[in-house]
C-alpha cells in the first residue's frame with residue numbers, strides 16, 4: 001500500500017459522520033493515515049468493526065504485535081501516539097496481562113458498587129446546579145451566555161473521579177489539562193508529544209507520592225497497596241498508567257456524553273417535549289446519544305496478530321487497526337437510511353460506544369448513572385434552557401478520538 005493511496009484522517013475531527021461516510025464508500029476496511037503519517041486500517045461499518053473487536057487474532061499490545069513499534073522511538077512525529085499505545089495498562093495489553101490488570105480495577109465499578117456512588121453524584125449535581133445558576137445570572141447581567149460544558153458537564157465527572165481516586169485539590173486542574181492534551185490530536189508535533197509525556201510523569205507520580213503520605217479510603221491508596229504487596233500484580237509503571245487510564249477515561253468521556261446529550265435535546269425540541277411528557281425515557285436518550293455521538297469516536301490502536309481477511313481485504317500481520325465506534329453508529333446498513341439522525345424513540349440498544357468483548361468499558365454503569373442523574377436534574381431545574389448560538393456554530397473538540405462539543409453556550413431563559 002503506497003502512502004498516497006491512504007486516506008488521511010482529519011486530526012481535528014471536524015465532521016466525523018461525513019468522514020465516516022466517505023470512508024464507507026471506499027469499502028468495508030480502508031487504509032488510512034493518522035496524524036503524523038501513522039498507517040492503519042479502518043473498518044467502516046458496524047458488522048466489520050464488531051467482528052474485528054471480537055476476533056482473538058486482534059491484539060491491543062503494540063510491543064508484541066505492532067511491526068512499527070521498534071521504529072516509534074525514532075520518529076518524532078509519532079510521539080503523540082505513545083500516550084495511547086505506549087501506556088502499560090489494560091487498554092494496551094493482551095491475554096493474561098490484560099486479565100490481571102483489568103481485575104485490579106473492574107470490581108470497583110460493578111453495577112452494585114456504582115449504585116453506592118449515587119448519593120455522591122446527586123449531591124455534586126445539586127451543588128453544581130446552584131453554582132451554574134449563579135454563573136448564568138452573572139453572565140446574563142453582563143449580556144452574555146454561559147458555557148454549560150465548563151460550568152456543569154465538565155466539573156461533575158471530574159469532581160467525582162477525583163474523589164474516588166483521592167486526587168488532592170492542587171492536582172485537579174493539572175489532571176484536567178493533561179487529559180485534554182492527550183485527547184487533542186490536532187497537534188501531532190514532537191513538542192506537544194513531549195509535553196504530554198512530561199506531564200504524565202509529573203502529575204501521576206505527584207498523586208502517588210501524595211497518597212503514599214496521606215493514604216485514604218480511595219482507589220489510588222488501594223492500588224499503591226497492591227503494588228507494594230506484590231509487584232508482579234502491579235508494577236510501578238503499570239500503577240502510573242492504570243491511574244492515567246481510569247482517571248482520564250473516567251471523566252473526559254462522561255463530560256462529552258452530558259454535553260452531547262444537552263445539545264441533542266436542545267436542537268430537537270420535539271424530542272425534549274416527548275421526554276418531558278414521559279413518552280421517551282431518559283435512558284433511551286442517553287443510548288441514542290451514545291450511538292450518534294459516542295464520546296470516543298475512534299480509538300487507536302489494535303494490531304493484526306496474523307493476516308486477517310475481512311470484507312475481501314487482507315490486513316497483514318503486524319499492521320495497525322483503529323476502532324471506529326462513531327462510524328459503526330452511523331452505518332446505514334445497520335441502523336437504516338436515517339442512521340445519521342438523532343431519534344431517541346428509535347429504540348436502538350446495540351451501539352458499540354462502550355466497546356464489546358474483553359476490553360469493553362468498565363465504567364459504563366457509572367457513565368450512565370452520572371448522565372441519568374445530571375440530565376433530568378438540569379432540565380427540571382432550568383426549563384427555559386436554550387442554546388445561544390446556531391447549532392452549526394458549535395465546534396467539536398479538536399480530536400479524531402474524543403467526540404464532543406468544545407463549548408455549549410446557553411442561557412437559562414425566562
Ligand code: HEM
Pocket residue numbers: 090091092102109245246249250251253254257294295296299323325352353354355356358359360361362363364366367
Ligand atoms: C460516556 C462515557 C464512556 C465511554 C463512551 C467510554 C468508552 C469506552 C470504550 C469504547 C472502551 C473500549 C476500548 C476498547 O475496546 O479498546 C472503554 C474502555 C474502558 N473504559 Fe470507558 N467509556 C466511558 C466512561 C468510562 C468511565 C466513567 C470509566 C471509569 C470509571 C471508564 C473506564 C474505562 C476503562 C478502564 C477501559 C479499558 C477497559 C479494558 O481495556 O479492558 N470509561 N471505554
